[in-house]
Amino acid sequence: MAGGQGTTFGSARRRVSLPKAADLVADDLRREIASGTFADGELLPPGTVLLERYGISRPTLREALRVLASENLISLSARTQGARVTLPSTDVAANYAGVLMQLRGTTLLDLERTRAVIEPPAARLLAEADDREAALDKLRAALDTEKQAIASGDAVAAGRAALDFHDAVVELSGNVTLATTFALVQSVVQRHQDLRLSEGSDPSDHEAHLRNLGIANRAHAKLIRLIEAGDADGTEAHWRAHAEIVAEALVENDDARRIVDIV
Incomplete structure (x- = not known):
């Protein structure tokens, strides 16, 4: 009976979605901001530092930062090419x-x-x-x-x-x-x-x-x-x-x- 159940279970093909790298990076940076590692108004580390820390590509980093910007946790500046922490107000x-x-x-x-x-x-x-x-x-x-x-x-x-x-x-x-x-x-x-x-x-x-x-x-x-x-x-x-x-x-x-x- 056990073998029959296993065969039935294995015959159904399912897709498992894994978290995107950008989402994982955004999650980690969000925790850092929430814990006070980065204060309101403070710049996040430069892109080169973040790329090395997470071992990701530059497009992936840009996507992660856009996620945080959409949540009003950071502001992105094209002029300084930096990401500044902007804690959301009430x-x-x-x-x-x-x-x-x-x-x-x-x-x-x-x-x-x-x-x-x-x-x-x-x-x-x-x-x-x-x-x-x-x-x-x-x-x-x-x-x-x-x-x-x-x-x-x-x-x-x-x-x-x-x-x-x-x-x-x-x-x-x-x-x-x-x-x-x-x-x-x-x-x-x-x-x-x-x-x-x-x-x-x-x-x-x-x-x-x-x-x-x-x-x-x-x-x-x-x-x-x-x-x-x-x-x-x-x-x-x-x-x-x-x-x-x-x-x-x-x-x-x-x-x-x-x-x-x-x-």
């Missing part, structure tokens, strides 16, 4: 994530509820930190910027300033994973918000947006006071309640049901 990642969310029918309400999951624990980490004074200074500066933007009557600038305050809360928590994930979500929210409030939109939208931002600004000020007092429970509860108020307001807003539009 905006680049958010652009891809935003298009994917739009294709999958993500709504503004979905995003707001995601923010409500991430932000309260991050705010709690800030309140629990022993060395939170520097973080508080940055939050106060962000709050002042927000107040000034609201007072200017520029709804787009005020909206961005409010989002920046939320960004600061999560970023200053010290949790890199939370901050990176949140930055992706925030970037999509901001692009959607900017588009909705772009030139030609209904002026009443701007006025309502500014009123809501004024209410939010007071909630932001209270958050700072709770963090300053080291009230971790109060901080988390307040920030969760604030997020829920925003989400509840959106439920009554038809715009919340719209698919996020960033392109």
